Structures are given as structure tokens and as C-alpha cells.
Amino acid sequence: MQQLNILKIGGNIINDSAKLEAFLQKFAAIKGLKILVHGGGRSATDIAKKLGVETQMVGGRRITSAEMLEVVTMVFAGVNKQIVAKLQGMNCNALGLTGADLNLIRAVKRPVQTIDYGFVGDVIGVNHLQLKNLLNLNISPIVAPLTHDKHGQLLNTNADTVAASLAKAMAIHYEVNLMYCFEKNGVLLDVEDDNSFVPQMSLEEFGGYQKNGIVKDGMIPKLTTGFEALKEGVEKVVICSAEGLDVEELKGTKLVL
Amino acid sequence: MQQLNILKIGGNIINDSAKLEAFLQKFAAIKGLKILVHGGGRSATDIAKKLGVETQMVGGRRITSAEMLEVVTMVFAGVNKQIVAKLQGMNCNALGLTGADLNLIRAVKRPVQTIDYGFVGDVIGVNHLQLKNLLNLNISPIVAPLTHDKHGQLLNTNADTVAASLAKAMAIHYEVNLMYCFEKNGVLLDVEDDNSFVPQMSLEEFGGYQKNGIVKDGMIPKLTTGFEALKEGVEKVVICSAEGLDVEELKGTKLVL
Numbered sequence: 001m002q003q004l005n006i007l008k009i010g011g012n013i014i015n016d017s018a019k020l021e022a023f024l025q026k027f028a029a030i031k032g033l034k035i036l037v038h039g040g041g042r043s044a045t046d047i048a049k050k051l052g053v054e055t056q057m058v059g060g061r062r063i064t065s066a067e068m069l070e071v072v073t074m075v076f077a078g079v080n081k082q083i084v085a086k087l088q089g090m091n092c093n094a095l096g097l098t099g100a101d102l103n104l105i106r107a108v109k110r111p112v113q114t115i116d117y118g119f120v121g122d123v124i125g126v127n128h129l130q131l132k133n134l135l136n137l138n139i140s141p142i143v144a145p146l147t148h149d150k151h152g153q154l155l156n157t158n159a160d161t162v163a164a165s166l167a168k169a170m171a172i173h174y175e176v177n178l179m180y181c182f183e184k185n186g187v188l189l190d191v192e193d194d195n196s197f198v199p200q201m202s203l204e205e206f207g208g209y210q211k212n213g214i215v216k217d218g219m220i221p222k223l224t225t226g227f228e229a230l231k232e233g234v235e236k237v238v239i240c241s242a243e244g245l246d247v248e249e250l251k252g253t254k255l256v257l
Numbered sequence: 258m259q260q261l262n263i264l265k266i267g268g269n270i271i272n273d274s275a276k277l278e279a280f281l282q283k284f285a286a287i288k289g290l291k292i293l294v295h296g297g298g299r300s301a302t303d304i305a306k307k308l309g310v311e312t313q314m315v316g317g318r319r320i321t322s323a324e325m326l327e328v329v330t331m332v333f334a335g336v337n338k339q340i341v342a343k344l345q346g347m348n349c350n351a352l353g354l355t356g357a358d359l360n361l362i363r364a365v366k367r368p369v370q371t372i373d374y375g376f377v378g379d380v381i382g383v384n385h386l387q388l389k390n391l392l393n394l395n396i397s398p399i400v401a402p403l404t405h406d407k408h409g410q411l412l413n414t415n416a417d418t419v420a421a422s423l424a425k426a427m428a429i430h431y432e433v434n435l436m437y438c439f440e441k442n443g444v445l446l447d448v449e450d451d452n453s454f455v456p457q458m459s460l461e462e463f464g465g466y467q468k469n470g471i472v473k474d475g476m477i478p479k480l481t482t483g484f485e486a487l488k489e490g491v492e493k494v495v496i497c498s499a500e501g502l503d504v505e506e507l508k509g510t511k512l513v514l
Binding site: 074080081085088100144151153 | 338341352354
């Protein structure tokens with residue numbers, strides 16, 4: 001089976017133009033098939049504020065109102081095209097996509113239970129054949145964290161979830177490596193101490209770390225979606241440094257079931 | 258030769274959600290190969306204002322400062338993805354693109370002569386083979402009016418120019434119809450009088466109308482780029498109604514050399 005590298009890059013790198021440039025150089029240099037999924041960065045909140053769109057939070061989670069969806073669509077799609085232009089300048093044949101393009105990622109608006117998250121999409125299907133067609137044309141898809149319901153509605157979906165959904169769907173065609181790249185070297189047991197780096201984590205250990213609060217915040221969706229991906233046939237999942245990205249050695253925290 | 262319909266839709270339709278929806282229904286229903294090029298609408302100016310980015314005009318033309326380029330990138334890319342989601346809801350296999358994606362439209366930053374237009378791109382090449390690959394996969398490209406310099410820089414390019422550039426480049430592979438769709442039925446000799454509609458216009462007539470000021474403003478780029486397209490092998494060029502779009506009959510003002 002051919003190898004496919006799926007990388008996810010987070011907000012802290014997106015918002016730092018020097019770090020982003022360095023990361024994109026590394027991405028462009030990866031040989032073989034590759035997909036990049038990016039977050040939106042914190043600029044969505046800033047731009048929403050300037051446009052007079054209020055950021056509503058419930059239980060620490062952002063609610064995507066109709067107005068906020070318009071803002072994140074603009075911001076994510078804009079960042080996406082800036083990344084594409086930069087990669088094309090590095091001779092990487094980048095193509096910027098959302099889940100609506102080519103009906104790549106179909107989602108349903110999250111059903112209201114106790115909280116109405118608004119225009120947030122839970123992924124229900126990935127058009128793996130279209131994505132394979134693109135990869136066969138030597139194209140590197142650059143994916144923004146937007147999905148759609150196939151009835152005309154864009155939806156906001158967590159970028160870690162998007163990356164894991166693509167990885168799981170493409171695992172039927174390829175030996176997939178899924179890499180969550182961010183500003184640390186991997187999972188740290190003490191976020192202030194780089195020496196507390198964990199080279200490997202099992203699902204059981206994750207359960208324990210989560211229970212006692214050692215692993216928290218933005219690390220939870222990475223690990224949760226990462227373990228799901230492993231269970232569903234993705235070859236390797238690592239949480240790793242964007243700056244120190246090494247696709248050959250797969251440095252970082254390696255997830256194991 | 259197979260037929261390819263390239264449609265350009267302008268700002269007044271983009272900004273009116275009911276008119277846009279109706280137009281997209283018509284676009285989705287077109288049989289065969291098709292490409293849609295859209296303008297950004299006037300929302301770019303409004304959003305720039307809210308974000309505190311000043312719109313600079315010189316001689317009636319907008320200057321694209323670095324800040325304004327960021328705004329138009331967001332706005333055009335956002336509109337692009339909203340159109341794609343709507344078309345996917347209508348079972349049209351839409352793919353949203355800028356000129357940077359797949360290195361589709363390469364441009365140079367307009368050289369400074371008397372006026373520095375800023376980050377405005379003059380088209381120098383269209384990657385017609387990549388576009389043909391997409392059409393072969395039964396994909397309908399939806400193109401935002403952004404180009405790039407292949408060195409990492411996005412550039413702002415007039416949507417009429419983008420549509421004509423694509424039409425000219427694709428004329429080597431297809432029998433291309435280029436349609437500039439807007440809110441009127443075609444060229445009007447008196448913009449206030451729908452009965453002054455001109456069913457056909459020659460290049461010579463255009464010269465005369467332009468000289469005596471009968472044809473002006475936004476009509477000039479459509480006609481100028483339209484006649485250029487005809488000269489370079491595009492089969493048919495019409496200026497027509499978005500609402501009354503009829504690809505079979507090609508209603509509207511037909512350009513003839």
C-alpha cells in the first residue's frame with residue numbers, strides 16, 4: 001500500500017507568519033502523497049469582534065451563530081488560500097478545499113440536546129474516491145475546517161476531527177500517517193516543562209491522564225480523535241512539533257492502542 | 258470539439274441572496290462542461306470599512322493595499338465557498354478555486370507607471386491542462402477573482418478579466434461560450450431604458466459607443482475583455498441577464514468582430 005501523510009496544523013502556528021512559513025517549507029518538501037488540514041487561528045475571534053459579531057461560549061465551547069459562521073467561513077477560506085499561494089511558491093501543487101468542495105466532507109448539523117452549538121457539523125461521510133482522484137493527479141489538498149450538509153449549508157467542524165475523519169476514510173486506500181503538529185514537541189505531562197515529554201501513549205494511559213486532569217484543553221480532541229483514527233485502520237498517529245516536523249522518523253508522541 | 262460554457266456573475270447578483278439562489282439553480286441545470294467566475298460584490302468595501310481598512314481610489318479605480326488584499330481574499334474566498342456549498346446542494350459537483358490553486362492563473366503584480374495599483378495582478382498564464390483534468394472528472398470549477406505570482410503572493414484581478422483569460426486558454430481544447438451575466442438583459446444604449454437593448458455589437462460599434470460615452474463604467478471591462486476573447490478563438494461571447502440565463506439560445510448582446 002502506498003503511504004499518505006495527513007498533517008494537521010494548529011492556530012498558534014497559523015498566526016505566526018515566520019513559523020507558518022517554516023512549517024510550509026517542511027510540508028512542501030515531504031515526498032509522496034500528502035494532505036494538510038489547518039485550523040483557523042485565533043484571528044476569527046478578533047475579526048468577529050471588529051465586525052461586531054459576538055463570540056458566544058457555553059461551557060467553554062464556542063457557539064457558531066449564523067453571523068459567526070459567515071465570519072469563520074471568510075477567515076478559514078482566506079487563510080486557506082494564503083497557504084495555497086505560499087505552497088505554490090514552494091513548488092507544491094496545493095489545492096485549497098473545504099468539505100463542501102467536491103462534496104468531500106458531509107456532515108449533519110449537531111442535534112440540539114442540552115446545548116445548541118449552532119452551525120457545527122458532525123462528520124458523517126468522506127468522499128474518499130474524489131480525494132484519491134486528486135492525489136492521483138499529484139495534487140496536495142489543503143483542507144479548511146468547514147464541512148457541509150449537502151443541502152447548501154456550510155458547517156463549522158473542529159480541525160482535529162476533520163483531519164482524523166480524512167485519515168480514517170483514506171485508510172482503505174493508503175497506509176496513512178496522521179500527524180497533529182503544534183508548538184510543543186508532543187504531549188507534555190507538565191505543559192510548562194518540555195522535559196515532561198511523553199514519547200508514547202496508550203489509550204489506557206490517556207484515560208488515566210484525562211481522569212486526573214494531566215491531559216486537558218486542546219490536547220483532548222487531538223488524542224480522542226487520534227485514538228479513534230488508530231482504531232479504524234490508520235497506521236500511525238503522532239502528536240508532534242510543527243517546527244521539528246520529521247515525517248521519516250515520525251518524532252513526537254506516538255499513540256498506541 | 259466539446260462545448261464548454263464559462264459564465265461570469267457580477268456583484269449585484271452575488272449580494273442578493275434570492276437572485277443568487279435563482280442564478281445558481283440555472284447554473285446547476287446546465288448540461289455539459291461549465292465554469293463559473295464570480296465577482297466579490299460590494300461587501301468587500303463594507304467589510305473593509307468595518308475592519309478599519311480604508312478604500313483608496315485613484316482615478317475611480319480601487320488600489321489594493323496589503324491590508325485590502327487580506328480583506329478581499331477573505332471576502333472573495335468566503336463567497337466562493339458559500340456558492341460551492343449551495344451548488345453541491347443542487348447536485349452540481351462544484352469545486353471552489355482561486356488562481357493560486359493548482360497554479361491555475363499566474364499573474365504579475367501590475368508594474369507601477371503613473372499609478373501604483375498595489376497588489377493587482379495582470380494575468381500571464383492559465384494552467385489549461387489542470388483545468389481540463391478537473392473538467393474530465395466531471396467537476397465544475399467555481400473561480401474567485403484572485404490570481405497569484407507563483408512566488409507566494411496572491412493578487413487581486415478583475416473578475417471579467419479572469420473569465421476572459423480562462424475562456425481564451427480553454428479555447429484550444431473546447432468550443433467555448435463566454436457569458437457575462439448581470440442584472441440587465443444585455444448592453445443598453447440608455448441604462449435607464451430596457452427597450453434600448455442591443456442584440457448584437459461589433460468591435461467597431463463598441464469603439465463608437467465608447468467614444469461618445471454611451472457605453473461606460475462596468476460595461477467597458479466586459480466588452481473589452483469579451484472582444485479580446487473573441488479575437489483569440491472563443492466561439493461566442495454574450496453579455497446577458499443572470500435572471501433570464503439561457504445557455505441554449507444564448508440570449509443577450511452578442512459580440513461580433
